[in-house]
Amino acid sequence: MRDLPLHRLNHFVRLEPTEVKAFTELRTERRRFDRHDFIRRHGEPARDVYFLVEGWAACCVHSAGGDEQIVKVHLPGDLLGTPSMTLGCAAETLFALNRVVLDVVSGERFAEMFVKFPRLAAAMFLSAQQERIWLMDRLMSVGRTSSVQRLAGFLLSIYDRLRMIDPSHAPRFELPLSQREIANVLGITPVHANRTVGGLDDTGLVERDGRWVTLLDVKALREFSSIPERRFEGAPAWMRAVGEAAREQQRVD
């Protein structure tokens, strides 16, 4: 089995081998999906969550009228479906954007982990807060900026996250979204998504070649998008306090 993409957990905690092992053992079943396959549909029971090993997945919410809004594009290393742990049935529909490999994580084992590996639990908590930051930024982008700016911001958010996986990642990637799906991310119609893509071309900040996207001037693009850059602290002071408390706990035991 190839290595799991644990960069997200490792970012807030310097994982101990026992913790890596504990996380590895949370996983029960491995599943594969093709592009556009549903991983889980909204309304279905939401007992488990999913660890994305390979490929990209979309998380979308539906209006009563049937419209859909993609609220997150997940990359390898993300934990999918956790928001619906609070609900009886899933709020979000998860589907594969390209070929996906993921591991099912049972809710029960996840709960046990929370007690036995508090540093892992803290990492999960911080990861959820990080997702809130991203959602808040996206809400600001959709609420307050033009469609071209939103597209710029979206491409940057993907690029930033690719660099969190691999800091040396070039500002160039294949975007496995149709214009219809891009429209569902940006909160516009597919027709307007087409004109928006053209509009971004016209800025000269981005180059397109089929589904491949090259960010020609990241700094200027970020300024144009008007979304502030976020610097997530690796292993912050907060996390050290968890470590100390955990050691304390062991001494007491």
Next chain:
Amino acid sequence: MRDLPLHRLNHFVRLEPTEVKAFTELRTERRRFDRHDFIRRHGEPARDVYFLVEGWAACCVHSAGGDEQIVKVHLPGDLLGTPSMTLGCAAETLFALNRVVLDVVSGERFAEMFVKFPRLAAAMFLSAQQERIWLMDRLMSVGRTSSVQRLAGFLLSIYDRLRMIDPSHAPRFELPLSQREIANVLGITPVHANRTVGGLDDTGLVERDGRWVTLLDVKALREFSSIPERRFEGAPAWMRAVGEAAREQQRVD
């Protein structure tokens, strides 16, 4: 000292007295604010979080251009500022919408709690996931619905949360937001917020009297808003598993 509003924590966990006590002791300093006072501004260091005891507070994100988007209206019982625990400096600006009383919770004590009171930690985790659901729904609303529908959805979200605090709450409340602030919630301009408020009046689903709002037909209003209603499970199966693991842990100790 009057009782703390612990309904949010109690929703996912049936808190033990020791856990209530532990949470109570997280708090260090009590602070008061008047309407429009800043609780914390974006860019400031983000070490602590805040437990809202009384009053309403807004959480907003700024674009590089200086526009602001209110991403959350906080009610008593909410924990404010947690997303920025992942950052060196705060992403969100927090300010009081009316007279506010809150308790400062130091990041360090919060971290210790995570290790010593895993059920409390699990409740915090689920609470963060709940916030993600709300943000996702709001993003869908702003991305995919008209300004009048967004306003309907926003009022409903407030009403639903007032009922989580007090299930017998009538569909009537004082909304301490100016039209400028409503515009910042809905992602529109203040001028259009005015016409939007008028537009909602015209539906006959809502009645206004100054800042007091009465939802005349909650069911029809929800349908109109096209935002699905979310049923958050109190003390779900997941949470019971945490409890069992905690007891197991004690036996091992």
Next chain:
DNA sequence: CGGAAATTTGAAATCGCTCAATGATAGTGG
């Protein structure tokens, strides 16, 4: 009472949507 902020209204401009049609591309089965 005076001044600042909030609400309300009007009119013109802009952005994004809808409807409609045309090519381009990719997958499928014969």
Next chain:
DNA sequence: CCACTATCATTGAGCGATTTCAAATTTCCG
């Protein structure tokens, strides 16, 4: 390999929602 089909990308034209600019009115607060 080709015909067939469905999806995707692209473009045009008109419409509608929202913005912008500007001004009048009301409310709130000291």
